[in-house]
Amino acid sequence: MSSASTSSAAEPRRPAPEPDGHPGPLRRAAATVRDGLRATGAALWDSAPSTEPLLADDPRRWVRRLPVLVAAGFIAILIPVTVRVLTHDYGVNGAVAGALGVAQSAPLLLAVTRPLRAWWIVLVADVVGAVVTMAADPGHLAPWTAVTIVGYLVLCCALALREGRRTLLGIWLVTVVAGLVLGAFRGAASQDTGLVLTVLSGAVLLLGTLLRERAEARRRLVEQETISEAERAQRTLLEERTRIARELHDVVAHHMSVITVQADSAPYRLRGLPASAEEEFGAIATSARESLTEMRRLLAVLRSEGAHGERAPQPGLDRLPHLVEATARAGIPIDLSRPELAILRQLAEVTPAVDLSAYRIVQEALSNVMRHAPGARTEITVTLDSTHLLVLVVNGPSTESPGPLESGGTGHGLVGMRERVRLVGGTVDAGPLPDGGFRVAARLPLVPKGSGTA
Structure with missing residues (x-):
């Protein structure tokens, strides 16, 4: 066996490229998944926070205040309920239960203006709460408690009203992964709640996205109709001004014709005019005729859009x-x-x-x-x-x-x-x-x- 064949046999076999030089379908799929994960991660980490509250564009005052009132109401309910559930059902220390209740619920008020930042806080608090509850009593609902699911779904509503599709997809994927990883460590006697949160959070995010996009589409439609109505009114005004200008052309042309006739006939009607006066009348007649010519050109421009105007004298x-x-x-x-x-x-x-x-x-x-x-x-x-x-x-x-x-x-x-x-x-x-x-x-x-x- 030759040395050339030996070296070629030692080299690892590589997949043959496609005839047109493009990568194969598996590589394209892997690249698509990699790009999607990278874009999702960038959306979660680099999303610019908004300082404008939810529903701030609504003209009704009570609607603008509604997100704050709803968030405050849920916080007032979820904190004491979370503390009671953690202390009585799972046997968690009261101080730890209070800290978890505040960490899991208080960010809902932040979600009114910065829902993505609030989600990061709640996610960490929920994961810590899941670890604490599974360690304290592995026989109850795991990894998420019922109160945790309610608070998380409320936060998903705020996220769906503000964030884009790619960010929401990343949030849901993180929720699924967190549920699967924590669910692997739950006790055998416990009831799995990871699937419940996965399905409900996905439904809330999807429904909220559809409602938000529908509202945005209606808002853009109203804006476009407003712009079209303003343009239509402006076009109507310009058409009417053009129509009036065409009609007044006949009036002005009549006066210019009278000036021309009077200036041309002045030397014959007024005997004994000096030569300078006759030249002045001639200049007036010439200027009037030139003005009539320019007016005819102006009228041709006004009628260039296909409107032929009236040929008869204008009525009075x-x-x-x-x-x-x-x-x-x-x-x-x-x-x-x-x-x-x-x-x-x-x-x-x-x-x-x-x-x-x-x-x-x-x-x-x-x-x-x-x-x-x-x-x-x-x-x-x-x-x-x-x-x-x-x-x-x-x-x-x-x-x-x-x-x-x-x-x-x-x-x-x-x-x-x-x-x-x-x-x-x-x-x-x-x-x-x-x-x-x-x-x-x-x-x-x-x-x-x-x-x-x-």
Whole structure:
């Protein structure tokens, strides 16, 4: 036999690696178990303590105080019961029984803020108590007494409400190992309680984990719904502002067109103008035309989302009779107060922005009546005082069941009304009435804020 073959025979046989170079299934399983035990140990030793009490996030005051009250109640019951059981049933010295009762029960108050730290203390105390009871009287329940099991289960409830799954798994595994090791030294005549604590602690930890995760999922869902509602309200507001901007484009474009025509025709209407004046009018006309071009580009941006807007001239208060007639045909009885001739002349001098806003407010109010109070009698009042245009829309309670929502409005109801009123510097008051109806009252300045007077 050659030397090469001798040395190869002397070497220990190693498992052949798999064809792809990865370790075999046994090695992978062992590595998984090793990593799991290492992570569990790290979770038990390195878990950062929390200083916030259990249920501290609950808005109800009595719920926030409940963990402390429950822990104090169990401590007040378990300490004297533990002392009595250890002294009378197991014959343990009174001083030792008192120390064990305090060590096993008092940490429940610490568990309100630091359940994992309390568990370490209780675990050591329970193990010492098991050794003491088995040495004093090996014929009774072993290794855990009934009082020990109750206190440990209460502590498991606090742990399940605070710690993660990996930490809770490590706690349960330590409980199982401690029960098996101590159970091996119990007396033959004693009844084994290690299995009881193993099953009950596992059930409590599992149930508490499920309840906590369900509560966290509901809390995250509420937070997400709150965020979505805020985003939806913001999107509605931006859409309404964009809609108003598209409508006001026609109003502003009309004024710019008038400026352009007046500036272009000034040299022909006004004879004898100096050359400098004609150049000034020409510059004004050029600037107005450039402004109109930029406004068309702005309108194209506002309509880029697919909203094509209305091509017809924007309506005003002079269109109210037509709006009332169309709404009445839909089954809404409406009374429109008609202003006197003098007021009509004043209405003719209302700025286009106020005129359009007043019309849209009435339109949205009637649209809401059709949606939410079909068949309700509605009264529309338009009046003027020295400085403001007053618009009042009042409807009574519904006489029919609400049908499918109509889309006759141009905006988003009260949001659109408030934005239009804010645009011209007015105020609006909208709300339900005691009889079940609804009231919308708008007060619009005849001269919007920030505008000059001739």
